[in-house]
Amino acid sequence: MNIFIVLTYSYLLGSIPFGLILVKFFKKKDVRNIGSGNIGATNVLRAGGKTLSFLTLFFDIMKGYFAVYLTNIYFNELIYFSAIIVFLSHIFPVWLKFKGGKGVATFIGTIIALNYYLGFIFILVWLLTYLVFKISSVSALISYLILTLTSFLFFEKNIFFFILFFLTISIYTHQQNILQIKNKFKHSF
Numbered sequence: 001m002n003i004f005i006v007l008t009y010s011y012l013l014g015s016i017p018f019g020l021i022l023v024k025f026f027k028k029k030d031v032r033n034i035g036s037g038n039i040g041a042t043n044v045l046r047a048g049g050k051t052l053s054f055l056t057l058f059f060d061i062m063k064g065y066f067a068v069y070l071t072n073i074y075f076n077e078l079i080y081f082s083a084i085i086v087f088l089s090h091i092f093p094v095w096l097k098f099k100g101g102k103g104v105a106t107f108i109g110t111i112i113a114l115n116y117y118l119g120f121i122f123i124l125v126w127l128l129t130y131l132v133f134k135i136s137s138v139s140a141l142i143s144y145l146i147l148t149l150t151s152f153l154f155f156e157k158n159i160f161f162f163i164l165f166f167l168t169i170s171i172y173t174h175q176q177n178i179l180q181i182k183n184k185f186k187h188s189f
Contacts, residue, residue, distance in 0.1 A: 010082045014089030018059040019044040040101035042136045064109025083110040102173040137177035
C-alpha cells in the first residue's frame with residue numbers, strides 16, 4: 001500500500017507542467033510551439049521571459065524536493081523510488097501525452113532533498129560550465145557526469161547507482177541537443 005501512495009503523489013507532483021501553465025496563463029502562448037518545444041525553464045525563457053523562466057525553474061525544483069521530502073518523513077524506505085518517479089513523471093507526464101521536460105530542475109530538487117552536498121556540487125558545476133559554454137544542455141550533462149564520478153568516489157554505492165540512472169536518462173532526454181552540438185562541432189572544422 002505504501003508504494004502505491006508514494007507512486008501516486010510522486011507522479012502527480014512531478015507531472016505538473018509548470019512551464020506550460022505559466023506561459024499559457026501570463027503570455028497566452030503554448031510553450032510547446034516555441035523554440036525547442038520543451039516545457040522546461042530554458043525554453044520558457046524564450047517563450048515567456050526571465051521571470052516566468054525563473055518561476056518554472058523554482059517550481060520544477062520544488063516539486064522534486066517536496067516529493068522526496070514527504071517520502072523521507074513518511075516512507076523513508078521508498079525515498080529513491082519517490083525521486084525516480086517524480087523525475088520520470090516530469091519527463092513523461094500523462095496529461096501531455098508523455099512529452100514533458102528534460103528533468104534537470106526536478107532532479108536538482110530531488111538531489112538537494114537526498115544530499116544537499118551533492119545538490120550544491122551539481123548546481124555549482126552547472127553554473128561554471130554554463131559560464132564557459134553558454135549551453136544549458138552541455139552544462140546539465142557535464143554536471144550529471146561530475147556528480148556520478150563524485151558519488152562513486154566519495155559516497156555510498158546506493159546514491160552512485162541512483163545518480164548513474166539519472167545520467168543515463170539525461171543522455172536520452174538530451175539526444176537532440178547532443179546531435180545538434182555534434183553537428184555544430186563537425187561543421188566548425
